[in-house]
Amino acid sequence: MQRSSATQRSFRQLAGSPTAGGGLSRLAAVRVRNAGIKLEPLLARAGLTADQINDPEQRISAGAQIAFLQAAAEQLADDYLGLSLAEDFDCRELGLLYYVMASSDTLGDALSRAARYSRITNEAIGLQYQGARKPALRLTYSGILRHEDRHQIEFSVLAMVRMSWLTGRRLVPEHVSLTHVRSKGISRFARFLGRGVEFGSEVDEIVFPAGSADWPLVEADQRLNKILRKVCEESLRARKGNTGAFRVAVENTISPLLPHGQARAEVVAKKLGLSERTLARRLAEDGVTFIEILQELKASLAIRYLEEERLPISKIAWLLGFEEISSFSHACRRWTGKSPRQLRSMEPVSA
Numbered sequence: 001m002q003r004s005s006a007t008q009r010s011f012r013q014l015a016g017s018p019t020a021g022g023g024l025s026r027l028a029a030v031r032v033r034n035a036g037i038k039l040e041p042l043l044a045r046a047g048l049t050a051d052q053i054n055d056p057e058q059r060i061s062a063g064a065q066i067a068f069l070q071a072a073a074e075q076l077a078d079d080y081l082g083l084s085l086a087e088d089f090d091c092r093e094l095g096l097l098y099y100v101m102a103s104s105d106t107l108g109d110a111l112s113r114a115a116r117y118s119r120i121t122n123e124a125i126g127l128q129y130q131g132a133r134k135p136a137l138r139l140t141y142s143g144i145l146r147h148e149d150r151h152q153i154e155f156s157v158l159a160m161v162r163m164s165w166l167t168g169r170r171l172v173p174e175h176v177s178l179t180h181v182r183s184k185g186i187s188r189f190a191r192f193l194g195r196g197v198e199f200g201s202e203v204d205e206i207v208f209p210a211g212s213a214d215w216p217l218v219e220a221d222q223r224l225n226k227i228l229r230k231v232c233e234e235s236l237r238a239r240k241g242n243t244g245a246f247r248v249a250v251e252n253t254i255s256p257l258l259p260h261g262q263a264r265a266e267v268v269a270k271k272l273g274l275s276e277r278t279l280a281r282r283l284a285e286d287g288v289t290f291i292e293i294l295q296e297l298k299a300s301l302a303i304r305y306l307e308e309e310r311l312p313i314s315k316i317a318w319l320l321g322f323e324e325i326s327s328f329s330h331a332c333r334r335w336t337g338k339s340p341r342q343l344r345s346m347e348p349v350s351a
Contacts (some may be wrong), residue, residue, distance in 0.1 A: 020061075062144055096121075146204075
């Protein structure tokens with residue numbers, strides 16, 4: 001099933017303020033060119049140009065990067081493009097983020113630096129380090145819609161796992177959870193991420209082995225690290241304030257709540273640290289209501305999930321918070337004029 005025009009429009013809407021270094025897009029562009037596929041039309045679909053890709057100093061829209069990765073994956077017939085790119089890329093291509101992590105004393109220090117400085121590489125992806133017996137790194141999105149992305153987040157997770165190998169050990173995470181859904185090919189992830197990979201979770205998170213935060217890094221250099229942290233702080237100050245729309249934050253909060261029937265205004269407001277009244281007021285400033293966002297998000301996710309051909313429609317209904325398949329079918333017809341089965345079997349859907 002090809003991506004619907006509604007989803008393609010949502011991709012174009014993502015080309016907003018958060019930017020990325022573009023290294024991942026450049027890796028994908030090399031893969032496309034090596035496959036003998038014409039690159040420019042794929043870039044155009046994502047709102048990018050060849051000049052942006054050819055110039056490693058140019059930052060690009062993080063949303064456009066997501067759109068390009070999806071377009072490239074479709075043309076390459078590689079539904080695991082983010083994963084396959086992360087398997088063999090040179091981690092030094094992460095630039096400043098790599099070096100400030102690699103020169104840290106311990107893995108815990110490196111993960112803490114990643115959490116503080118990750119937005120230098122990609123302003124849309126935030127990392128939260130949780131130091132504990134089993135240290136964890138949680139990934140969050142701002143300014144772009146999390147539910148539209150698979151390849152960038154899967155690349156980012158594996159890249160962080162590979163960075164943990166700076167300890168001199170081929171570390172395998174205790175557990176990895178991802179909020180997007182995959183209905184097949186999960187075994188592809190076991191080689192690097194272990195067998196404890198969970199899709200359709202409430203959070204994007206990597207849990208590392210017990211005690212690993214104290215493992216020393218083989219390239220530790222305190223003096224170099226001090227210099228690099230100063231450079232990183234200066235870079236952060238230069239990018240301060242580049243955040244996404246409040247509506248996107250609400251949508252990203254709603255998505256993991258849907259399967260549990262918790263996608264209610266009071267729950268979302270609490271998770272955002274707001275009162276329900278403040279949530280409603282801030283959404284009104286954007287000219288939208290909570291119910292409108294909820295319905296539009298469900299419609300977008302329905303189209304996305306129906307592209308997973310092995311994902312049963314009953315499971316999709318549950319993922320969207322419907323207790324009955326019939327309720328989901330009625331909602332689908334209201335959103336698109338088509339039943340779930342009709343949407344799944346047809347060519348690009350116009351909305």
